[in-house]
Amino acid sequence: MKLLVIWRLLTVGGVNAGWRNRAIYFKEHGINTEFLYCKDLGGLHMMKDIAPVYVTKDENEIHHMLKHHHYDAVIVVDTNQAYKWLSQANYTGPILIEARTPEIIKLKRNLEGFETVNPIKFIVPSEHQKRVLSILVAHNSPTEVIYNGVDTSFFKQLPREQIDISAEPYLPNNKKVVAYIGRLDQRKNWKQLMKIAKLMYEERNDVEFWVIGGDQSKDRTKFENKWKNNELNKIIKWFPIIPYQQMPHLYAKIKQSGGCTIATTKGESFGNTFIEAMACGVPVVAPNVSSIPEIVIHEETGYLFREGDIEEAAKSIYKVLDNPVLYESLSNAAIQRVVEIFSISQCADKYVRMLQKFMKES
Template identity: 65%
Template sequence: MKILVIWRLLTVGGVNAGWRNRAIYFKKQGITTDFLYTKDLGGMHMMEDVAQVFLTKDKDKIHQIIQENQYDAIIVVDTSQAYTWLKETNYKGPIIIEARTPEITKLKQNLQGKEKVNPEKFIVPSDYQKRVLSILLDQSKPIEVIHNSTDTLFFRPLDLEEVNRSNEPKVPEGKKIVAYIGRLDHRKNWRLFLKIAEMVSKERRDIEFWVIGGDRSVDKDLFEEEWKKKQLTDVVKWFPVIPYHQMPTIYAKIKHSGGCTIATTRAESFGNTFIESMACGVPVIAPDISSIPEIVVNGETGYLYRENYIRGAAEHIYRIVDQPHKYEKLSNSARERVEKWFSLSQCANKYIETLKDVTKGEGE
């Protein structure tokens, strides 16, 4: 079987992390996955070594890609232009729409024109996202929940001797690391993160915050300005570019410091960094909103705080770093939850069954 995934943004975020994992697994099952993007936001290094990647805005080239490759199925991820391309090329194969955007107004925009292609099925990564999408669809179209997954052989707890501690970022002696991982934009709510770090810095001297990523983010300059204005550069260390393959080492440094990851997002349809962190045995602190309670179990794999509640988030940080006797239990439970619900084999196999269903077994 040969499939094409169309998404406009080639990022280092969760959508591409999830699809990278799937493409590797699919290949072992005899399924070739090609990717078509229109804009590179720093994610090429994630994808180019695992699949054929097309990066173009040229409509004629896009038409050629669709027409010449004879795909058994095409998956469109939050890209409304794709419906026009598929209509113009008269593509006759099955089309799946992945609806990933958690904000309903943006999701509605991303679905504009979907009637041009008559999709076979909609796929979402969480029950929360299924509820959001259901508001915009008539009930005749099936919506299937297939969780994002991660490779638990790659994202795993590393022993201290497996970690190169001389490489940046370095863990200062006696510091616990609390890490914000991902984009710097309105939805990820980095301003709330800086407020949490500011509060903690006034109360503690044994906690250092890391920001991992953000080099190509829309709010990069705004973040840098606010970070300096709040005089947090000694407390919050920023590492704008960390290659994807180095992330298990980052998580290991956080874990061995006795720290955690933290999210301040306003909404998530899933959240790959949560399962990557948990797979590496690192507890997660996140707001109790949208899909997050489906992933992070409060008190078992991390802690959930009330949305925008700075004091609540800070108290959860202290709860983790001040109770080392409970840390290992949180860590082990986090790893076990990922292995049970979000393993690559389990989630990717479900996707393969869906592909076989919509293609009626063609391409096997």
């Protein structure tokens, strides 16, 4: 079987991390995946070693691919231009739509024109996202929830002797690391992260914040100016680019310090960094919004706080950092939850069975 996945943006975010994991698993089960993107925003390094990747907006080139590469199915991820390309190329194979955008206004825009290609199914990464999608499509539209999966042979607890201590970020002495991982934009809500860091800095001196990512983010310049002008660089270390292959080592350093990850997002359709951290035994502190309670179990694998409540967020972080016995309990439960629910063998296998079913019926 041969698939084409179409998405606008080749980022280092959760969508491509999820598809990287799927493509590896699919290949082991006789399914070859190719990727078509309109623009590379720094994610090429994480995809090119596992599957053919095309980055183009040239319609003639795209039409040629759809007509001559013999795809058994096409999966469109939040890219409304793809519906025109598929129609113009007279593509007749099965088409699936992954609806991942958590903001309903943007999701509506990304779905414009989908009726023209008559998709056989919508795929969403959480029950929450299924509810969001149901507002925009007919109630009887076939929709399936398939969680993003993480490769637990890659994202796992690393023994200290295996951690790459020669690569940034370097572990601070006698400080616990609280890491924000992801883009710098309005939805990810980096401004609230800065407020939490400032509050905690006023209350204690044994914590160092890491911001991981944001090299090509929309708010990069705003973040950088605020970070420098408010002297937040004393408490926040920023690493705009960390290679994807280094991420298990990054999580291992956070765990070695006795730290956790912190999210301040206003909404997620899923959240790959949560399951990556949990797979490595790192507790997660995040707002109790959208799909996050499907992933992080409050007081079991991490802590959930009321959206916008920086005091509660700080107190939640303190609970994780200040009780070693509780920390190990959270860590072990997080690993177990990922293995049982979010491992790639669980999640991608569901996708494989669905695709095989469609191939038999077509």
